[in-house]
Amino acid sequence: MEKLSLQDGKILERHSAGWQKCVPQRYVIALLCFMAMVMCYIHRFCLSLAITAMAESKHHIIASASQCGPKPNQTLSSSAVLLTAETYEFDWDEEIQGMILSAFFWGYVLSQIPGGVLADRYGGKKTLGFGMGLSITCTLLTPYFARTFGHRGMVLIRFILGLGQGPVYPSVNTLLAQWVPPTERGRMGAFVFAGAMIGNVVSMALSGVIIRYIRGGWASLFLIYGGAGIVWLVLWHIFAYNDPLSNPYMSDKEREYLEKNTGGLQRNKDLPATPWRRIFTSGPVWGLIVAQIGHDWGLFTIITDLPKYMKSVLHFSITQNGALSALPYIVMWFAALMSGGIVDYLIKPDRLSTTTVRKIFVTIASAGPAIGILAASYSGCDKLLAMISFTFGMGLMGAFVPSLKVNALDLSPNYAGTLMAVVGGIGAMSGILTPYLVGVLTPDGTLEEWRTVFWLSSIVLIITNIIYVALGSGEIQPWN
Numbered sequence: 001m002e003k004l005s006l007q008d009g010k011i012l013e014r015h016s017a018g019w020q021k022c023v024p025q026r027y028v029i030a031l032l033c034f035m036a037m038v039m040c041y042i043h044r045f046c047l048s049l050a051i052t053a054m055a056e057s058k059h060h061i062i063a064s065a066s067q068c069g070p071k072p073n074q075t076l077s078s079s080a081v082l083l084t085a086e087t088y089e090f091d092w093d094e095e096i097q098g099m100i101l102s103a104f105f106w107g108y109v110l111s112q113i114p115g116g117v118l119a120d121r122y123g124g125k126k127t128l129g130f131g132m133g134l135s136i137t138c139t140l141l142t143p144y145f146a147r148t149f150g151h152r153g154m155v156l157i158r159f160i161l162g163l164g165q166g167p168v169y170p171s172v173n174t175l176l177a178q179w180v181p182p183t184e185r186g187r188m189g190a191f192v193f194a195g196a197m198i199g200n201v202v203s204m205a206l207s208g209v210i211i212r213y214i215r216g217g218w219a220s221l222f223l224i225y226g227g228a229g230i231v232w233l234v235l236w237h238i239f240a241y242n243d244p245l246s247n248p249y250m251s252d253k254e255r256e257y258l259e260k261n262t263g264g265l266q267r268n269k270d271l272p273a274t275p276w277r278r279i280f281t282s283g284p285v286w287g288l289i290v291a292q293i294g295h296d297w298g299l300f301t302i303i304t305d306l307p308k309y310m311k312s313v314l315h316f317s318i319t320q321n322g323a324l325s326a327l328p329y330i331v332m333w334f335a336a337l338m339s340g341g342i343v344d345y346l347i348k349p350d351r352l353s354t355t356t357v358r359k360i361f362v363t364i365a366s367a368g369p370a371i372g373i374l375a376a377s378y379s380g381c382d383k384l385l386a387m388i389s390f391t392f393g394m395g396l397m398g399a400f401v402p403s404l405k406v407n408a409l410d411l412s413p414n415y416a417g418t419l420m421a422v423v424g425g426i427g428a429m430s431g432i433l434t435p436y437l438v439g440v441l442t443p444d445g446t447l448e449e450w451r452t453v454f455w456l457s458s459i460v461l462i463i464t465n466i467i468y469v470a471l472g473s474g475e476i477q478p479w480n
Contacts, residue, residue, distance in 0.1 A: 025241070025250045026179045026258065030188050032232075032240050033172050034195040036132060039229045040168050041199025043139045043161065044104060046225055049207045049307045049325065050218040051100065054146070055092035089147075089218075096151050097308075098439025103155040105300075105431030107162025112428065115167020116421025117274065119174040123242030124417065128171035133233055134164030140226035143219035169424045174417035177409050178243040181261035183344065189406040190340025197333035197398065200303060205326035208319045274418050278479035285419065287471025288407050291362055292427030294464025295400055298369050300431040301438065301457045302328065302394055308438075312445030314383050324387055331395025340402040347474075354410055354474030361403035362472070366465035368396025370458035377451040411473065412480040 092100070111131075119127040138161035145153035172192060180188045207221055214220045241247040244258045279285055307325050310316045316324060339361055346357045372393005379386040408419040434457075442449040 024254050025244070025247050026188075026254070028239055029175060029179050029241070030192055032236055033128075033175060033192045034198075035232050036128060036168065036172065036236070037193060037195025038199040038202065039132065039225075039232050040135065040165055041196045042203045042225050043135045043229065044165060045200060045303050046139075046203045046207050046221050047101065047142075047158070048303060049204055050211065050221050051092075051097055052307050052311050053088070053211050053218045055088050055090040055097060090151070092151055094439040094443055094445070095436075096439075098436040100151060100154045100158060101435035102432050103158040104162040104165075105428050105435075107159040107164075108166045108431065109162075109425050109428045111163045111166025112170065112421040112425030113418070114421075116170030116174075116418040119167060119171040119417035119421075120274070120415055124171035124175035124178075125236075125240045125242050127167045127417075128175070129233065129236055129240075131164045131167040131171065132229065132236070135161055135168075136226050136229035136233060138164060139222050139229065142222040166425070167421075170417040170421040173408055173420040175242070176406075177413045177416040179258070180409075181258065182409075183261070183348070185406050185409055186340040186343035186347070186402040188340075189409070190336045190343075190402045193401045193405045194333050194336040194398070197329040197336060200329035201326045201333065203326075204307070204329065205323050208323060212319045274415060275479040278477075279412075279415070279419065279422065282411075282477060282479070283471045284411055284473035284475075284477065285422070287468045287473070288404070288411070289423050289426050290464045291366075291404055291468035291472065292423045293430055294366060294461045294468075295397070295404055296427040296430040297434060297460045297464075298366075298373070298457050299397060301434045301453065302369075302373065302390070306390065308442075308445070309450055312442075313447050313450055314381070314386060316383075327387065327391045328394035331391050332398040335395050335398030336401035337398075339399045343402040355472065356474075358403045358407055358410070358474045359469050359472055361399040362468055363465055365397045365399035365403065366461045368399070369393050370461040372396070373454045374458050377447075377454040380447065407472070407474065410475065411477050413476070414480050 115127055115131060138157050142154070142157055145157040149156070176185070176189065176192065203225075210221050210224065211218050214224075216223070244250060244255055306328075310320075310325060343357055343361060346352045347354045352360075370393075372389050372391075372395075375393065376386045376389035379389055408423060409416050412419050438453055441453050
């Protein structure tokens, strides 16, 4: 072993051999954060598909028969309706289902800012590890709470799961601010945050297969995904570090590179008090908050309710539903990765400013989904056209990843966790409202009712984008 003295006087032992020294440690952190995002979104949204196999109300079955399934002159007998309803374990109507789906965001909003402050002050490793540990525990306990306490138990366990996941984005942003130079933020940020899309793909595509073919049905989802989270937690504990200075496995070359290119950062323990007043009076911050509200409104509407739309209106089976619901997120993932490379190319010197690039890509990610979901709602019962519209429209939302999701790092690297918590916490209020609002607006699950939902989402996306273009910035703010 050899020893390396650090600037703060501490001495860390460095291993002269092993794979860790050969692999750039910022890539290890990026991979672990990517895996955290995958797990986070699987735990967060696997219920969206599972609930279609857990519960169905009788009136919904009757109404949906006149949509894109049986012809209008065909009716279901009362015995057939009763038989269909009895195949579900719970009799929760649309409003109760919407309340269960939105309960996650009640906790998610509450823990964002505390999680961000803790991450900025004490580092992202423990904050993210604790939050994900709580998420894993709640995922494993979901079947027990559903069967023991009914819909009230589901609301409670989803609320606690939200509390656990609130610190995830702030913690990841804190880690990226310490580990990723500005010239790599587009690609690295796109890779890490694209884990959310992969999580959605796995959650949708694999969940349908698990429910259909694995013994235990919907309950097995939560046990499998919770077990996978435990594996991640072990890897995180072993290989994750708050910052380059605390990592004993870095090469001298990478350490010097990061010290030179991540300027403006301070060690967590030396960080001054959070400048709350200046944050909440900053125009660029409010532009980012408004853009996040629009993004979350459109994304959460589709993530939480697309499986219900595909079941109640388009009448796909559970396995078809899962596979096809995953398509928009596959395209979104590719769009995010491609956008990341383009963004890093465009913001190099003598090209476009960071502010201009961020605004261009946020606009693409707002207008694309707005047009796509409207086109899908006017596709009627043409299942192919509806899925093409959903897939390519929502796929363009991937441009949000190297723009909106890394904008907090642009504005304030030192307070990236806290800033992302403020932005994400306020934006996530959309997640509280949209699932419940969809349940209220679609009591019978008709195409016309869903069209109202999609129009509302499109309007929110466009208006919030206009505000971001007016107020947004990609420059470090004076209060950093």
